[in-house]
Amino acid sequence: MQQTKTFFNEEKFFVFHSNHSLFYKPFYKYYHFMKDLNFTEKESLELISQMIQQSKKNLEIGDGNILLYYGYTAIILAITVYTLVHVTHDAVWSSIWFLMFLPFILISVANNRSKPQVTTHIDKAINSTWSILGWLFLLSVVIIAIFGLVVGTFYFSLMLPLSLLYAGIGISITGVIINFKLMIYTPLVAFIAAIYMLISLIPGSFISNWWNLLFGASFLIMMIIPGHLLNHKAKESC
Amino acid sequence: MLKELNPLIHSQLRLAIMTLLVSVEEADFSYLKEQTNATSGNLSVQLDKLSNAGYIKITKEFVGKKTRTSCRLTEEGKRAMEEYIEILKSYLNL
Numbered sequence: 001m002q003q004t005k006t007f008f009n010e011e012k013f014f015v016f017h018s019n020h021s022l023f024y025k026p027f028y029k030y031y032h033f034m035k036d037l038n039f040t041e042k043e044s045l046e047l048i049s050q051m052i053q054q055s056k057k058n059l060e061i062g063d064g065n066i067l068l069y070y071g072y073t074a075i076i077l078a079i080t081v082y083t084l085v086h087v088t089h090d091a092v093w094s095s096i097w098f099l100m101f102l103p104f105i106l107i108s109v110a111n112n113r114s115k116p117q118v119t120t121h122i123d124k125a126i127n128s129t130w131s132i133l134g135w136l137f138l139l140s141v142v143i144i145a146i147f148g149l150v151v152g153t154f155y156f157s158l159m160l161p162l163s164l165l166y167a168g169i170g171i172s173i174t175g176v177i178i179n180f181k182l183m184i185y186t187p188l189v190a191f192i193a194a195i196y197m198l199i200s201l202i203p204g205s206f207i208s209n210w211w212n213l214l215f216g217a218s219f220l221i222m223m224i225i226p227g228h229l230l231n232h233k234a235k236e237s238c
Numbered sequence: 239m240l241k242e243l244n245p246l247i248h249s250q251l252r253l254a255i256m257t258l259l260v261s262v263e264e265a266d267f268s269y270l271k272e273q274t275n276a277t278s279g280n281l282s283v284q285l286d287k288l289s290n291a292g293y294i295k296i297t298k299e300f301v302g303k304k305t306r307t308s309c310r311l312t313e314e315g316k317r318a319m320e321e322y323i324e325i326l327k328s329y330l331n332l
Contacts (some may be wrong), residue, residue, distance in 0.1 A: 041243070044253060048323075051257035051273070113302050117269035124263045124282040 014186065064230030069103040070167070071223030078216025085209045094212070098141075104134065125177050133170045137163065157207045160215050161197035164190040171222050183226045190218040240328060247322045251276055251284045253320050256319050259311040266295060267307040285309060293318055 039156075077099055086091035140162050148154030168187030175183025193214050200207065247253055258265060271281055288294045293315030297308050311319070319322045 020323065041326055042325055043250075044243075045330065047250060047253055048257045051254050052261055113264070115301050115306060115308075117266050118262050118271075119264040120262050 053059075064227030064234075066107065067171075067223040067227030067230070069107065070100075071219045071227055073100060073103050074219035075216045075224070078212045078219070082209055082212040082216075085212070091157075091207075094157065100163070101137075122177055126174050129173050129177075130170055133166045136166050140166075157211070158201070160211050161194040161201075163193035164197070164215065164218055167219070168194070168222060169225070175226070180226065180230065182229060186222045186226055189221045193218045240264050243325050243329070244318055244322050246287065246293070247318060249284070251280060252288060253322075254307075255281075255284060256265070256293065256315065256322075259309060260319055261315070264310045267309070270309065288315070291318075294315060330332050 045191050081093055083153055084096070085091060140159060141156075144155055144158060148156075157172055168190035171187045171190075172184050175181065175185075197214070200211075247256055251274060254276075255270055258270060258273055267281070267285075270276075270285075271278060274281065276277075276284075285294065285296060289296045289309075291314075292312060294309050295312050297310075300306070301308050
């Protein structure tokens, strides 16, 4: 009877036969999960399929917390600014809107302290979209400030319609990427509000205090509602 | 004649790592360990082999006070994986 003895080196799997012939059997079936051994083509395909399914399962669970951080900040600031301007009749309180950068700073600090285990291609696309929009926010503030220094008036009220447009575009693109239809369409409210605000800026019209509330309401529809729905969806899939 | 499957990829753990990294942009050591059920030692050895072959890029950084090892597939790794799949398909007549 022919006897065989097996041994392994780093890359190859050899079989010694009793007749002292040594031959390399790259696809010899020896199943020991996740050991550094060669295995059959069919097993290879099964492993690829299994790993793809496993990674998909782990990556489908996303959450809408980022939307909620920005959404609730917008609503709190909207009510605060509206109330302060209404009571004091001083538009300087609108500068509180700069606190909209606060969630961005806090999220950045938190991300630096604990990075996620895995970054998907979807995460990268979403992060890149918001990174570009974040820079647009910042550039808009800088450009308005520079023009303000030149002409003597700072038109920071423009930031309300611009922010609605930027955030709306970001939410819509995010909705397309994660295939969440509600997020694609809810920013329409923000676009309408932004266009209304821009039309109001035509000479002869005036900037109303209620813009602040309109801004907050747009964020409620555009960010808070989809954010909670996303979280609900994520809980269900757990 | 059928081409030989790339021996650097045609190993259960290394193939699992490569497949996981194809599916994501970047993954850290603990994620790969969880998904593959491999031991830390074995996973480290296989990651080094793939890194030495230029198939993956390993980045070590400090996150807070802890070290974090993250891996991502390189362009060469993507090409090697595509070639591996093509050869595999020819073996299985797909």
